[in-house]
Amino acid sequence: MTQVVNSPVAEDQGPFSPVSSLYAARALRDFGDGFVAVLLPVYLFILGLGAFEIGVAATTALLGSALMTLAIGLVGHRFDPRTLLIAASTLMVATGLAFTQSETYGAVLLVAFCGTINPSAGSVSIFVPLEHAALSHLVTDKARTAAFARYSLIGALAAAVGALAAMSPDLLADIGVSRLSALEGMFALYALLGIAGSVFYSRIPRSAASGETRPTSALGPSRGIVYRMAALFSIDAFAGGFAVQSLMALWLFSRFGLSLSAAGTFFFISGVLSAFSFPVAAWLSRRIGLVNTMVFTHIPSSLCLILAALAPSLEVALTLLLVRSALSQMDVPTRSSYVMAVVTPPERPAAASITSVPRSLAAALSPALAGALFAAGHEAWPLILCGVLKILYDLALLWIFRHVRPPEEQRA
Structure with a gap:
């Protein structure tokens, strides 16, 4: 039976708590964003794209990410954050797999615009407003700022480790793996991180609000x-x-x-x-x-x-x-x-x-x-x-x- 939350969790910070699950999902996501932000231009260059085309792809990815982030904020009040986070993780999986199969410039631009890859390492992401709302619901007012501090710390450290992981294709090249295959493997890893993230997001309780009681507009008195x-x-x-x-x-x-x-x-x-x-x-x-x-x-x-x-x-x-x-x-x-x-x-x-x-x-x-x-x-x-x-x-x-x-x- 799915757990439903009516009030914030006061100090539920154990290793298997919903808050810890959210932190773990954030760490996996930022780890993936950390190495993808470094490897994306390298991958596109190997595909034969020039500097201008790579810049357009990066801009397209940023624009798509910004529009999706704005859209999810405007419709997020109608759905349970847990459901939307799992859906976003599914999109992350599809994005990683699609990049491994994108051989034309048009395909690259389409995946960049519609997917979750962010060349700025996650500063704007479809996950952010949903995670913020979920985390605020899971902790008390008194514990909220400390929870966001841990959330930010975990994300920053995971992204730094992810940036170091971007060296993996060079290391694999030393043992005979082609550079293109190694890069495709990293995007496949990005997809696997999306699967793992969805598992952690599934541990977040559903909101107690039903569809009938949810507000009709994204912003009201505030x-x-x-x-x-x-x-x-x-x-x-x-x-x-x-x-x-x-x-x-x-x-x-x-x-x-x-x-x-x-x-x-x-x-x-x-x-x-x-x-x-x-x-x-x-x-x-x-x-x-x-x-x-x-x-x-x-x-x-x-x-x-x-x-x-x-x-x-x-x-x-x-x-x-x-x-x-x-x-x-x-x-x-x-x-x-x-x-x-x-x-x-x-x-x-x-x-x-x-x-x-x-x-x-x-x-x-x-x-x-x-x-x-x-x-x-x-x-x-x-x-x-x-x-x-x-x-x-x-x-x-x-x-x-x-x-x-x-x-x-x-x-x-």
């Missing part, structure tokens, strides 16, 4: 709050696009002549610091609140970025950038938790998608502007603009949402 958050988060994402990792690497290469191996080491350490800042953010939010945690960790990180842009030496710049890494991502679990907290449960899938998709679209605009500034010789300006815009975003967030408190912060 519509205004969601749209304001989406607009503000888009400003933050647009600012972040000026300092994406590839542009930061370019700046370090051109400004200080940093070697490729040193850059790899730096970004690995930076990623580890960011990942382990998630549980710290959860601890801090219990003391000063979710909005304050987002704002008062973000502003110092932005100041570090601005100062790094003006740093006189490589050592000073790297130190400032590492401090920034330890602070800049603390808003990830707190933002997710806050969005889920200030809307009603039926609105959660829509709120998650509507606040995440515009972020990704906005983030796609600024790297081109940053590249133009680099080309014009203004190499420090993208970093400065990123820092200044993020500080303005933080101040606006604090001003607009300072009185919109999640349930666990409201006084009796």
